[in-house]
Amino acid sequence: MLELHNVNAGYGPSLVLHDVTVQVNKGEIVCLLGANAAGKTTTMKTIFGLVKPRSGSVTLEGERIDTVGTDGVIKRRLALVPEARRVFTRMSVRENLEMGAYMIDDRAAITQEMERVYTLFPRLKERDKQVAGTLSGGEQQMLAMGRALMAQPRLICMDEPSMGLSPILVQTVFDTIQRIREQGVTVFLVEQNAFMALNIADRGYVLQQGHIVLSDTAKNLLTNDLVRRAYLGG
Amino acid sequence: MLTLASVFAANSSSSNIFLQQIENGITLGAMYALVALGYTLVYGIIELINFAHGDIFMWGTVITFIVVQMMGLNHPLSGFALVGVLLLLIIIGMAVSAFLNAGLERVAYRRLRKAPRLAPLIAAIGASFILETIVQLWRGTNFYAFPDIFPHGGFTIFGARVNYLDIFIVVLAVAMMYGLARFINTTKLGRAMRATAQDPEAAALMGVNINRTISITFLIGGALAGAAAVVYNMYIGQVWYLTGFQLGLIAFTAAVLGGIGNIYGAVFGGFLIGLIQSLAIQFIPGGFQWSLAVVFAVLVLILVFRPSGLLGQQVPDKV
Numbered sequence: 001m002l003e004l005h006n007v008n009a010g011y012g013p014s015l016v017l018h019d020v021t022v023q024v025n026k027g028e029i030v031c032l033l034g035a036n037a038a039g040k041t042t043t044m045k046t047i048f049g050l051v052k053p054r055s056g057s058v059t060l061e062g063e064r065i066d067t068v069g070t071d072g073v074i075k076r077r078l079a080l081v082p083e084a085r086r087v088f089t090r091m092s093v094r095e096n097l098e099m100g101a102y103m104i105d106d107r108a109a110i111t112q113e114m115e116r117v118y119t120l121f122p123r124l125k126e127r128d129k130q131v132a133g134t135l136s137g138g139e140q141q142m143l144a145m146g147r148a149l150m151a152q153p154r155l156i157c158m159d160e161p162s163m164g165l166s167p168i169l170v171q172t173v174f175d176t177i178q179r180i181r182e183q184g185v186t187v188f189l190v191e192q193n194a195f196m197a198l199n200i201a202d203r204g205y206v207l208q209q210g211h212i213v214l215s216d217t218a219k220n221l222l223t224n225d226l227v228r229r230a231y232l233g234g
Numbered sequence: 235m236l237t238l239a240s241v242f243a244a245n246s247s248s249s250n251i252f253l254q255q256i257e258n259g260i261t262l263g264a265m266y267a268l269v270a271l272g273y274t275l276v277y278g279i280i281e282l283i284n285f286a287h288g289d290i291f292m293w294g295t296v297i298t299f300i301v302v303q304m305m306g307l308n309h310p311l312s313g314f315a316l317v318g319v320l321l322l323l324i325i326i327g328m329a330v331s332a333f334l335n336a337g338l339e340r341v342a343y344r345r346l347r348k349a350p351r352l353a354p355l356i357a358a359i360g361a362s363f364i365l366e367t368i369v370q371l372w373r374g375t376n377f378y379a380f381p382d383i384f385p386h387g388g389f390t391i392f393g394a395r396v397n398y399l400d401i402f403i404v405v406l407a408v409a410m411m412y413g414l415a416r417f418i419n420t421t422k423l424g425r426a427m428r429a430t431a432q433d434p435e436a437a438a439l440m441g442v443n444i445n446r447t448i449s450i451t452f453l454i455g456g457a458l459a460g461a462a463a464v465v466y467n468m469y470i471g472q473v474w475y476l477t478g479f480q481l482g483l484i485a486f487t488a489a490v491l492g493g494i495g496n497i498y499g500a501v502f503g504g505f506l507i508g509l510i511q512s513l514a515i516q517f518i519p520g521g522f523q524w525s526l527a528v529v530f531a532v533l534v535l536i537l538v539f540r541p542s543g544l545l546g547q548q549v550p551d552k553v
Binding site: 099 | 422425426428429432433435436437438439440441442443548
């Protein structure tokens, strides 16, 4: 469904991604593991047109999307839950969700989607009119995920959705990711929490200093020596 | 500023000087607020002090003046003629300033959006000089008298003279501010503008076209200045190529005073500065020479105690 092929990308003079090739198939949960500064967020930004690849290509179902701009990518129904959530802190919860549905013109569809998000995250419904900046970290993460779902995405990308959350909330986030997949949405997940991510994922890639050094099924990665040493604490 | 002096002198002959200056201050403040909104909208969305904004306003005054001249109008109008001419002037004034402002963004600021912040600031100052110099070379450095097209007359309330023109100015300004607030708070495009102002990258991830949203912001800011330009012409009665410099400075002060990036702050700051200025003119000895000094002294004082302005700044979230 989504494919990055030999992508080189970076900022200014520095190259961050070196020949990164990643494939995400329809219906999968695929996770991208890596330490800080390995290039995980840059990978996400490249998919969404926020960073232009210097060479290589990003394709969605065979169509190149690295040349269509960020709004072009969103129009093709990809959604990103960005790192550090990035909710609109001065807008209400409802307005944030409506921003998520920016590309959808059908009012009825938006209302229906909002109902689904509120069913998934009842906490958000309680805080419907509250300004997003006053939500807790966990609630903001729910909001960022709900906002991405409002776009009725075919593929949802998540950049470290468990970052900075308490263990109980981390569990909630991963449960939610599985429920999202059950609704037929493909998930591409970037995580530092390798154990949790591999437990719900079908396949995984390991990114080190901008290179893909490993790619395998999640089951195999969980027992892989390199992964165990570097990301699973032994 | 001499022209302002005559306006105040004419008005303050009535019986209650204090109320009269309040009335003058509100009228003046309404125009300051319209121009201040342009500074604050642009700053809110791209963190740029658009130093050319005063000259965008000045272009509105010059072009509408030329239109009035070409139409050969030179006496107060009434009835349909008045409504028609006002409507035409406001539409032309708004269009000129709006497209000039958006054009400036397109030609200069957009290219510098990723540059260090000093670069677009200096570009804005350069644009200001260019806009002034074009008018200077084209029309000269003279003051032109703006034809007396708005009907005279008014009424006196509690000893303060209220001209019909003053009412028109305040009603027009308040209607525009109300329209702006409705647009920003209730429409999809307005929501996209707020989202872009808070976090452009996150807004882009929702599918918002950032360039288009910024263009629209410049269009709106310019249009408000253009509307202010039309009524300012009729209020002050003179057209000059440097009008925008001082008015721009005052309106910028109003925006900062209220909390830059905050549209309610710009409106509040505009009215407040109008009131401070007109009261200072009346009640400080030698007030006319001192009125601007008082305005800026108040700005300094308020920023010392409330660095983000009276109603608070609203600038992009830092990530």
